[in-house]
Amino acid sequence: MRASRRTEHNRAPRAMTAGKWVFVIVCFIVFLIVSFVVYIRSSESEYRKDERTAIRIAREQGGLKKIDEALPYTWEESMWIVRGEDERDQIWYVWERKDGIVKKLESEGLSEQQAKQRFSDEYGGDVSPVRIIPAWFDGQPAWEVRYESRTQAGHQAIDFYSFENGAKLKTYELPGTSND
Incomplete structure (x- = not known):
């Protein structure tokens, strides 16, 4: 005997198969990536x-x-x-x-390599440059050399060198770094 239409509609839905779960998970991962x-x-x-x-x-x-x-x-x-x-x-x-x-x-002017050399000549092996980038300081083109001390843990500073003649323009001790 066959169940009535009403009974067929009231049946519990089928559980999702493993294949459907994989499909849903893959779609979700693709959505996250996109x-x-x-x-x-x-x-x-x-x-x-x-x-x-x-x-x-x-x-x-x-x-x-x-x-x-x-x-x-x-x-x-x-x-x-x-x-x-x-x-x-x-x-x-x-x-x-x-x-x-x-x-x-x-x-x-002073090239990046020359700025690096001038910096090394001034400090020797006591500090290591973190970065050397072209800059603008005190109304003129310059080189910015950020460095940290090898002898004083955590001490960092920034030196500015003139692009024109390589003269040291200023040193800034960075706040929050130790200065012992």
Whole structure:
């Protein structure tokens, strides 16, 4: 004898099979991955837009044909610093400030390698540089050298060197680092 329609509709639903569970889990994992990628891309979009703008300005106003790097920089003011080559394969730095650009030929100033050497000559092996980046300090192009002491645990500081002549401009002891 066959059950009535009413009885068929009132039956408990079938339990999910292992295959259905795997499908649901895989869909959820794919959803998480796609959400993560979309989040990362959207969080970087403003930075990438600013970077593209800085590169465009370096090409149009600075005359660079090939861009090696573009760095955002903030100390006294926020700006982009772009390193690249012109049509004669000369390396230039372009500081893109709010009131215009400043363009300097690397060979006529202190190079990154020379800044590193000047820093090493001054401190010897007592400190190790954490980073050396082009900077803007005291109204002029400069090099920023952040370093930590090998003899005083936790002690960090920043030195600024003139891009023009390599003269040391200033040292800042970083707050929150030990100074014993």
